[in-house]
Amino acid sequence: MSASPGLFCDLETDKLREECGVFGIFGNDEAAAHTVLGLHALQHRGQEAAGVVTFDGRLFHNHRALGLVGDHFSSEAVISGLPGHTAIGHVRYSTQGAPLLRNVQPLFADFAFGGLALAHNGNLTNALSLRRQLVEQGCLFQSTSDTEVIIHLIARSRQPSVVERLVDALAQVEGAYALVALSGSALYGVRDPLGVRPLVLGELEGAPILASETCALDIMGARFVRDVEPGELVILSAAGVESLKPFPRLPRRFCIFEYVYFSRPDSTVFHRSVDRVRRALGRELAREHPAPQADCVFSVPDSSNAMALGYAEESGLKLEHALIRNHYVGRTFIHPAEAGRNAKVKIKFNPVRDVIAGRRVVVVDDSLVRGTTSRGLVQMIRQAGAREVHFRVASPPITGPCYYGIDTPTKRELIASQHSLEEIRTHLGVDSLGYLSLTGMLRAAGGDETEFCHACFSGAYPTEVPDESTRGRNDLPAAVSVPA
Numbered sequence: 001m002s003a004s005p006g007l008f009c010d011l012e013t014d015k016l017r018e019e020c021g022v023f024g025i026f027g028n029d030e031a032a033a034h035t036v037l038g039l040h041a042l043q044h045r046g047q048e049a050a051g052v053v054t055f056d057g058r059l060f061h062n063h064r065a066l067g068l069v070g071d072h073f074s075s076e077a078v079i080s081g082l083p084g085h086t087a088i089g090h091v092r093y094s095t096q097g098a099p100l101l102r103n104v105q106p107l108f109a110d111f112a113f114g115g116l117a118l119a120h121n122g123n124l125t126n127a128l129s130l131r132r133q134l135v136e137q138g139c140l141f142q143s144t145s146d147t148e149v150i151i152h153l154i155a156r157s158r159q160p161s162v163v164e165r166l167v168d169a170l171a172q173v174e175g176a177y178a179l180v181a182l183s184g185s186a187l188y189g190v191r192d193p194l195g196v197r198p199l200v201l202g203e204l205e206g207a208p209i210l211a212s213e214t215c216a217l218d219i220m221g222a223r224f225v226r227d228v229e230p231g232e233l234v235i236l237s238a239a240g241v242e243s244l245k246p247f248p249r250l251p252r253r254f255c256i257f258e259y260v261y262f263s264r265p266d267s268t269v270f271h272r273s274v275d276r277v278r279r280a281l282g283r284e285l286a287r288e289h290p291a292p293q294a295d296c297v298f299s300v301p302d303s304s305n306a307m308a309l310g311y312a313e314e315s316g317l318k319l320e321h322a323l324i325r326n327h328y329v330g331r332t333f334i335h336p337a338e339a340g341r342n343a344k345v346k347i348k349f350n351p352v353r354d355v356i357a358g359r360r361v362v363v364v365d366d367s368l369v370r371g372t373t374s375r376g377l378v379q380m381i382r383q384a385g386a387r388e389v390h391f392r393v394a395s396p397p398i399t400g401p402c403y404y405g406i407d408t409p410t411k412r413e414l415i416a417s418q419h420s421l422e423e424i425r426t427h428l429g430v431d432s433l434g435y436l437s438l439t440g441m442l443r444a445a446g447g448d449e450t451e452f453c454h455a456c457f458s459g460a461y462p463t464e465v466p467d468e469s470t471r472g473r474n475d476l477p478a479a480v481s482v483p484a
Contacts, residue, residue, distance in 0.1 A: 021045030032082035046091035054084035176404035195230025280444035282310025289434025357385030
C-alpha cells in the first residue's frame, strides 16, 4: 500500500477507513457499563481511541484514552469512576484531526446552560472554513477535530434552548454526521439530512439507546426500535423519546461503503442486513466475472467472507478457507519501505498451502484502493503453489476521494484513478481481474443510484466538493498544530 509516513490503514487489503462509532443510553443505572459494551461491539469502526462521558444528575464524568476499548475500559475502577444513569461513548479513527488525546471524543464543554458532551461520526466538509471564521472571531480551539467546530457554533448561538442551539449549529455545517450529545437533562441524537452515516434507536429495559449499528444493541440484549431518519433529531429524556425534523428534506444518500466494508455483517444498516447484501455482492460478481476453469474460491478475510460465499453459491465453485488472518495483530503502522509493507502482510495473513498448491484459485476481496497490499497477498498465494490466481473485487474501481468520513487516499494514490484494468492486473500479478460494476453493486444493495452515496466510485458527490485547501486529512492551521 503506497502510504506516506505517518498514515495508518487497515492491512486487510488496502482498505479505506471510516472515522468512528457512537453510542448513547438514557435512564439506566449501569449506563457506563452498557456504553462500554456498545463500544466493544463498534470497535471495528474505530481502533485509535475511545471515550465515555456520563452524567449522575449533578456532575459529568469522563474517561478518554488512546487505544482499544478493552485496553482502557475493562477495569472496575474505570467503570466505577463513571457514575450516572446516562452516558455517551465514542470509538475513533481520525479523518479530521491527528491521533492525539486532545482529539479523543466525546468532547465536553461548559456552556451558559450547563455542560454538554458531544460525539460525532462523519466528516464536515466545510469544517476548516468555519474554523478559520471562528478563530478570526476570537474562538480558542483545544483540539484539531472537526467536531469542535460544532461545539463553538453551539456556544455562539443566540437561541434560547439546547435543542435550538444544536439545530442552529448543525444548520451551518455541511457534509455527513451522525452524532450523539449529552446535556444535564437529555440525550440527543441527530443524523444529517442526506443520511450518509447510520444511526439507530434501540431500547433496553425501558432505557432508550442510540448507536451507530444494531450490533451494539445485540451485545447487551437490547431491542432494535428503528433507524433515526435522515435529518431527524431525537431527544431522549425522562419524558420519553421526542422526534423533531428541523432540517430541509433532501434526497437520501446512504454511504454504500457501509455495506462493502465498514459495518459488521451481523448489523442491519439502512434497513438491510449487511450479511445479505454482501452475499448478494458476491453473487453479482460471479455473474459478471465468472472463472469457470477455476478449482475453488476463497476470501481475503474477514470483510470479504460473505462475498466469497455468495460468489461460490452462484458459480458452483467450492468455497475454501485458504487465507488465515492473525486477529491479534491489530492495526499496524504502514512502513514507507516496500519490504516493510510486505512484512506486515505476512504478519497479518498466512496461506493454507494444502488448499492452494496446484490449484486455480479465485480470490474475492471487497475493494481495491492502492493495490500494494493486494499485490503482496497475490505473491504470497503464488508462493503457496497456486497454478492460476483470478482476482475478483466485489465493488467498482475507486476513482475519487471521499469527503464524508472515510480516510481516503488522494486521487493520485488511488490505483484505479491512474491506471487501466490491464495495468492493474499486471501490477497485481494475477491471471485475470474483475471488478463489480456500479449497476451490479446497487442491485445487490437493493436500491438505485439515487438512494446511495457512491461518489468514490462514480464521482457523483451529493454535496459541493471542498476546495483544495480543505481536502487534506489533517490539513489544519499551523496556529493550532501545537504538541499535545
